[in-house]
Amino acid sequence: MGVRISLRDVWVRIGPVEVLRGVSLDAGGENIVLVGRNGAGKTTTLRVMLGLLKPYRGSIVAESNGVKLDAGRIQPHVVARLGVGYVPQGRMIFPDLTALENLEVSYGSSLPGDVLEWLYSLIPDLKRFIDRKGRYLSGGEQQMLAVARALVKRPKLLILDEPLEGLAPRIVKTIVEVLKSIEEEGVSIFITESGSLARVRELVDIAYGIDRGEIVYKGPVEGIERDEKARARIWGF
Amino acid sequence: MLGIVVDLGYVAAQTANALFYSSILFLIASGLSLIFGIMRVLNLAHGAFYMVGAYVMYTVFTRLVSGAEVGVVAGILAAGLVLAAIGYLVEVGLLKWVYSKPEEVQLLLTFALILVFDDTVKIIWGTEYKALQSIPWGSFRVGEYLIPVYYIVTVAVAVVVAFGLWIMFTRTITGKKIRAAASYPDIAAALGVNTRILFSLTFALGAALAGISGAMAAPILTAYPGMGTEAIVLSFAIIVIGGMGSILGSFIGALIVGFSRTFMAIVYPVLEIALVYIVMALILIIKPTGLFGEREVERR
Ligand SMILES: Nc1ncnc2c1ncn2[C@@H]1O[C@H](COP(=O)(O)OP(=O)(O)OP(=O)(O)O)[C@@H](O)[C@H]1O
Numbered sequence: 001m002g003v004r005i006s007l008r009d010v011w012v013r014i015g016p017v018e019v020l021r022g023v024s025l026d027a028g029g030e031n032i033v034l035v036g037r038n039g040a041g042k043t044t045t046l047r048v049m050l051g052l053l054k055p056y057r058g059s060i061v062a063e064s065n066g067v068k069l070d071a072g073r074i075q076p077h078v079v080a081r082l083g084v085g086y087v088p089q090g091r092m093i094f095p096d097l098t099a100l101e102n103l104e105v106s107y108g109s110s111l112p113g114d115v116l117e118w119l120y121s122l123i124p125d126l127k128r129f130i131d132r133k134g135r136y137l138s139g140g141e142q143q144m145l146a147v148a149r150a151l152v153k154r155p156k157l158l159i160l161d162e163p164l165e166g167l168a169p170r171i172v173k174t175i176v177e178v179l180k181s182i183e184e185e186g187v188s189i190f191i192t193e194s195g196s197l198a199r200v201r202e203l204v205d206i207a208y209g210i211d212r213g214e215i216v217y218k219g220p221v222e223g224i225e226r227d228e229k230a231r232a233r234i235w236g237f
Numbered sequence: 238m239l240g241i242v243v244d245l246g247y248v249a250a251q252t253a254n255a256l257f258y259s260s261i262l263f264l265i266a267s268g269l270s271l272i273f274g275i276m277r278v279l280n281l282a283h284g285a286f287y288m289v290g291a292y293v294m295y296t297v298f299t300r301l302v303s304g305a306e307v308g309v310v311a312g313i314l315a316a317g318l319v320l321a322a323i324g325y326l327v328e329v330g331l332l333k334w335v336y337s338k339p340e341e342v343q344l345l346l347t348f349a350l351i352l353v354f355d356d357t358v359k360i361i362w363g364t365e366y367k368a369l370q371s372i373p374w375g376s377f378r379v380g381e382y383l384i385p386v387y388y389i390v391t392v393a394v395a396v397v398v399a400f401g402l403w404i405m406f407t408r409t410i411t412g413k414k415i416r417a418a419a420s421y422p423d424i425a426a427a428l429g430v431n432t433r434i435l436f437s438l439t440f441a442l443g444a445a446l447a448g449i450s451g452a453m454a455a456p457i458l459t460a461y462p463g464m465g466t467e468a469i470v471l472s473f474a475i476i477v478i479g480g481m482g483s484i485l486g487s488f489i490g491a492l493i494v495g496f497s498r499t500f501m502a503i504v505y506p507v508l509e510i511a512l513v514y515i516v517m518a519l520i521l522i523i524k525p526t527g528l529f530g531e532r533e534v535e536r537r
């Protein structure tokens with residue numbers, strides 16, 4: 001059941017900088033937050049998980065219902081088709097495409113009416129701007145669309161990169177509600193956060209802490225603030 | 238002078254001439270623009286593709302098929318297919334390895350391809366001009382002037398291609414995926430789009446457009462080594478005027494270049510070529526993205 005992506009001792013270098021230094025983690029099955037300050041390596045970790053970036057050392061395995069991909073065969077579109085949804089940092093809505101076309105590209109063909117109805121029931125605001133081009137959407141609208149775009153294929157694992165960053169409280173509430181309801185339907189989420197865990201705490205059970213490319217904590221979310229060493233490296237206090 | 242201005246036949250003939258020339262330019266420039274707009278690859282060898290298209294037409298027309306009408310239609314189809322195949326092989330075999338390299342590497346590689354294609358053409362077809370001898374479909378008369386029906390056919394092909402590209406990019410899922418991948422290739426891939434195949438397809442399509450353009454040009458302009466150089470320089474002017482990646486921009490840009498060259502050649506030949514660049518410079522000053530170029534999207 002579900003999708004699992006495992007990284008083992010993953011090392012990534014960008015230019016002269018070691019951005020990931022021996023990262024090991026498992027996504028899928030549980031609801032997880034990856035927390036670390038700006039530049040800690042969260043986005044880079046996600047890019048490795050999604051097959052967008054090849055580590056120079058270490059292994060990555062993605063599997064779903066007995067289909068197993070290892071490093072050589074990890075390609076982003078193949079990972080996606082295993083049942084992985086992705087909400088990128090900064091939303092990255094295709095600017096020349098309408099909201100509906102953004103959904104279609106992710107779905108892979110034109111959207112059946114019932115899929116669209118399902119999305120409207122999750123995120124009613126979508127209806128208001130469904131025919132507007134990406135570049136004319138507000139930040140909040142783009143973020144709702146980015147979540148819808150990741151959900152349209154009914155993924156089993158949803159990866160979100162700081163999806164609550166810079167949003168109005170109303171939008172944050174909408175997105176948190178959507179994530180709660182898809183969790184109830186059995187979707188696992190893997191979310192990143194660069195600041196306080198307050199807003200995501202109710203969504204996740206497990207936390208990974210990352211600092212300067214190293215995993216500095218793995219365990220229950222409640223434990224991370226009690227772990228002084230991890231706390232110091234993640235939040236600096 | 239006055240006599241020329243009021244001679245309707247003359248104006249009609251020159252207009253037909255300009256429309257024909259604009260159509261050829263549109264076909265080649267739209268392919269270049271497509272490849273640049275979507276893949277951010279400036280393909281210097283695009284003119285060489287145009288040249289090969291003209292030679293394919295010459296061979297099909299003179300060697301393989303009898304009958305001018307059939308010969309031209311077969312030549313256009315053959316040039317489109319041959320160049321799609323060449324484009325596909327170039328993308329998969331060479332270009333795809335240099336996307337992550339600095340831009341100079343792409344430019345050097347596509348420049349090297351020009352040399353390879355130029356020499357290959359000389360080896361296969363020699364260095365003389367290759368004329369087709371006959372132009373199909375005859376001509377019609379306006380006043381004292383004869384206008385080849387072939388001009389009208391070429392314009393029709395350009396219009397059909399423009400419309401087809403528009404349908405493809407606005408109505409088909411493949412077109413929408415290509416537009417998505419043009420903005421954020423990584424995001425499109427992570428959402429399940431096989432961008433690798435789409436880029437090969439885009440490059441093959443762009444090359445096919447250059448081939449069709451060369452094939453359609455050959456009956457009037459003949460085929461000769463170096464014909465690609467002139468074509469690519471004008472194509473750059475067109476996509477700068479019209480806006481990179483915009484099909485409508487290529488269409489309008491080709492009309493501007495085609496008409497300004499044709500009519501300057503009559504009115505004031507000294508400025509025939511210069512006018513194109515004056516227009517280009519003015520547009521760059523007034524609207525640096527070109528007439529129909531959208532705001533540049535930042536790529537990650
Ligand atoms: N394309 C790149 N070029 C140069 N450096 C990069 C690039 N991508 C990431 N880095 C560097 O790698 C490190 C980790 O970056 P990453 O984006 O993974 O951090 P992050 O935890 O996602 O940060 P944020 O919270 O700001 O999104 C940073 O120091 C960053 O400067």
Ligand SMILES: [Mg+2]
Pocket residue numbers: 042043044089161
């Ligand atoms: Mg990040």
